[in-house]
Amino acid sequence: MANIGVLIETSDNEVKKANFGVISAARGEGGNEIFGLVLSSDAAPCKEAAQEYGVQKVVGVSAEGADIGSSPDLQASALADATEHLGIDVLFGLSSAQGKDLLARVAAILNAPLVMDCVGVNLTENTVTKFHFAGKTYASIKVTGNRWVCGIRPNAIEARPAPCEAEVISHQSAVQDPGRMKIREIKKGDSEQVDLTEAEIIISGGNPMASAENFKILYDCAEVLGAAVGASRSAVDAGFAPHAIQVGQTGKTVSPKLYIACGISGAIQHFAGMKTSKTIVGINKDAEAPIFNKCDYGVVGDLFEVVPALTEVLKRG
Ligand SMILES: Cc1cc2nc3c(=O)[nH]c(=O)nc-3n(C[C@H](O)[C@H](O)[C@H](O)COP(=O)(O)OP(=O)(O)OC[C@H]3O[C@@H](n4cnc5c(N)ncnc54)[C@H](O)[C@@H]3O)c2cc1C
Known part of the structure; x- marks a missing residue:
């Protein structure tokens, strides 16, 4: 033992x-x-x-x-x-x-x-x-x-x-403090966002987000859901989102209760970072996208229509 x-x-x-x-x-x-x-x-x-x-x-x-x-x-x-x-x-x-x-x-x-x-x-x-x-x-x-x-x-x-x-x-x-450094204050980052690795709900965007500005629709939805926003590596590499929110093998490993993948193909490297999520929802306009073999619920549709509609419904309660 x-x-x-x-x-x-x-x-x-x-x-x-x-x-x-x-x-x-x-x-x-x-x-x-x-x-x-x-x-x-x-x-x-x-x-x-x-x-x-x-x-x-x-x-x-x-x-x-x-x-x-x-x-x-x-x-x-x-x-x-x-x-x-x-x-x-x-x-x-x-x-x-x-x-x-x-x-x-x-x-x-x-x-x-x-x-x-x-x-x-x-x-x-x-x-x-x-x-x-x-x-x-x-x-x-x-x-x-x-x-x-x-x-x-x-x-x-x-x-x-x-x-x-x-x-x-x-x-x-009984150890002595060598006194080489002192923590005076711990400041939280500017982002109000819940820590991705601790988040209960995550909504992530992929390559088709097409710009950093377009991520706003995910942040709007996240606000209503109390969720954190994530991104695929393609979206990060293209400069649409910071590396700090990349989910996957070379990003963060997350394990929320609900993971909503918007315009994410479902590549194994992305899946490696979110596969232990309790419930996975895929939103993708291609009904044959690999994400649909890995999710619990799938929505075939354009994320730019589905996500704002979801936010509106959630706002109405
Ligand atoms: C060593 C290595 C490490 C990697 N690490 C990671 C990692 O940590 N994380 C990661 O994510 N990837 C990682 N990758 C990259 C990975 O292989 C994929 O290339 C990447 O995940 C694809 O990102 P994507 O799904 O956003 O983009 P794409 O592959 O371009 O897929 C976009 C998807 O969105 C759909 N779509 C297009 N327009 C719309 C629309 N308007 N509405 C809805 N759906 C739409 C398409 O049908 C498609 O399925 C790694 C790769 C390698 C080789």
Whole structure:
């Protein structure tokens, strides 16, 4: 039996949805002890969500006499200390902005191998899967060493509930803050849009959007639906949408309850990024488009007619 840690990311004190796939991966074939590490002196608010996916111990990681939220150095030192103290063999986290920064620091402190951006994990063989060469190939990487650190692409691994009763514990670390940097303020981006990887509903546009201005019809619909807007790579490459909202193998992996693909052919590289969506709706004027083999509901029609009509109907309630 191995001790597996998962760095749990929160937003406004709530466990981010993208953590659940990471916890599912960390469970492996079962039989491992799963520690959910939360950067807070009080991890109790995370208990309910974490135990639903099989976390047995929810650990509040804090630093003695210091505000752990104020310094990435301190966070990494406290996490590394908790990893050693709890005898954690593999530490997982999200390959998110925070995960990329923190997991690398923790691996450096522990002098442990680090693999980031993984889309698959096999804890029996100690292997991980990653995309290489802009998604053209998959690589299976064997990780050696007694302890290793692994970042997983948000939503790349399906979240599978495995309810248990978790214990909430705390680990107060005596580590010192080297004082090299301080987080003074966290400013949200200009976009009011819901984070794509956390969104419950996504409406995406493809190549036929034809301009950035035309994306407005998707944003109007998204506003009524409470959705985030995504795009295919063709739309991004053509400059109609920013790369930050690209969905697919070389973009974001998303897992919303509802995914509406507007003028998207359904290429495998796009599908790779949204296939775990609960319900997929395709809007395409070609009845033979591959998206119709992959969606739950299909609308054969011109997106420039269908989407505004949908927005109007939704507005009327
Ligand atoms: C290594 C690699 C990585 C890649 N990574 C990604 C990735 O991350 N994400 C991604 O999306 N792609 C990726 N691609 C590209 C992918 O193969 C496709 O080329 C791309 O997804 C196609 O985008 P599209 O469906 O928007 O455009 P198109 O292939 O041009 O399809 C447009 C579709 O819209 C329909 N249509 C046209 N006009 C209308 C209209 N007015 N109303 C309704 N329907 C209409 C057409 O019938 C067609 O089905 C990758 C490719 C490679 C080789």
